[in-house]
Amino acid sequence: MTAILNARWKLKMWQLNICKDTRGQDLTEYALMAGFLAAGCAAALPNIATTIVTVLAKVAAVLTSTDPTTAPGG
Secondary structure: OHHHHHHHHHHHHHHHHHHHOOOOHHHHHHHHHHHHHHHHHHHHHHHHHHHHHHHHHHHHHHHHOOOHHHOOOO
């Protein structure tokens, strides 16, 4: 009977120590922040990507143009 009580006591102490142990907490917090940042970027980038493509297409059109009147300041 004392062996069972001793084992229960050890289990209870182990559970209390687990609750107080903060090692690895920073890594978990950084992983959560990286996940939130990735989710935010995934939500925002489709809209930004179309704008960037449009701007770059306009820049490419101006650079490949041979007509000097279409260039800015021309």
